[in-house]
Amino acid sequence: MRTFLISLLTLLLVTACGPRWYYNHLDWMIPWYVDDYLSLDSEQRSALEIRLARQLNWHCRTQLPEYAAFLRSAGQEFQAPGHPVTREQFAYHLATLKHFWKDLMARIGPDMADILITASDEQVDELFRNIEKDNLEDQRIYIDLPEREILQNRTDRMVARLEKWIGPLADTQQAAVQQWSRNVGATSSQWLANRRRVQQTFWQLMAARTVDPAFKEKFTALLVSPEVVRTKAYQARLDRNIGFMLDLLSDIEKTLTDPQRSHLRAYLESLAEDFDVLACEIPRKDAQ
16 A cells, blocks of 8 residues: 555656546546455455545545646756756755645545444455565565676666756766766665664554554554664665765756756646646635
């Protein structure tokens, strides 16, 4: 489930994979995705559909306008080539995305907990078996390959992401991405180990779901702040890699050509317009 939620927010905030189509079909896509991890009975499925409808209504009324405003504000910063976007501004945008994520987790956490608390032991076993399947698949893709291939794959993924935002990269920009990938190094094993620590904490919560009166609050807290289970060493490595990412974005921004800058502004505006269209009108009684 957490994998889906991360994918959802990434889709909404960071991609251009047809958000209008995806968002309008989340009412059936989310239950369909949940089925890949947990086989719900009819009562649980009904509870999911009811709560999902309410949360999507909240999200489109209150969150999508904020996303659109955020994108337009960011777009304004890229208008003047003579005033480059600073590393600090990129850090602020990253913090804003993190804030959006935590708001979403805080909102949906109690509903998720209410459904999970009804899960049978067999359903819990099924859920964690499927979670571990994901872990093993990610290990195969991101960890078990030769280091040179891992670094090249990371470089290729970053190039593809950047080209969605700004168009084809110049040679110097390609070189900056390659240097970033080398700086980050082989970190996927630490990332997967941290994810398993979070999952172990989740498993402990689920084991006590029917006897711990604070299960809902603890589960929501873990969704909002999974960083509490990180080791100091992993947090330090993560902070270091975030710094490398901010450096890369700042360096790329300084080398944007006029066509790339226009591409980026148009891309940001198109996403903002998508969110404008998708945003629900607030009923008069709610507005009051």
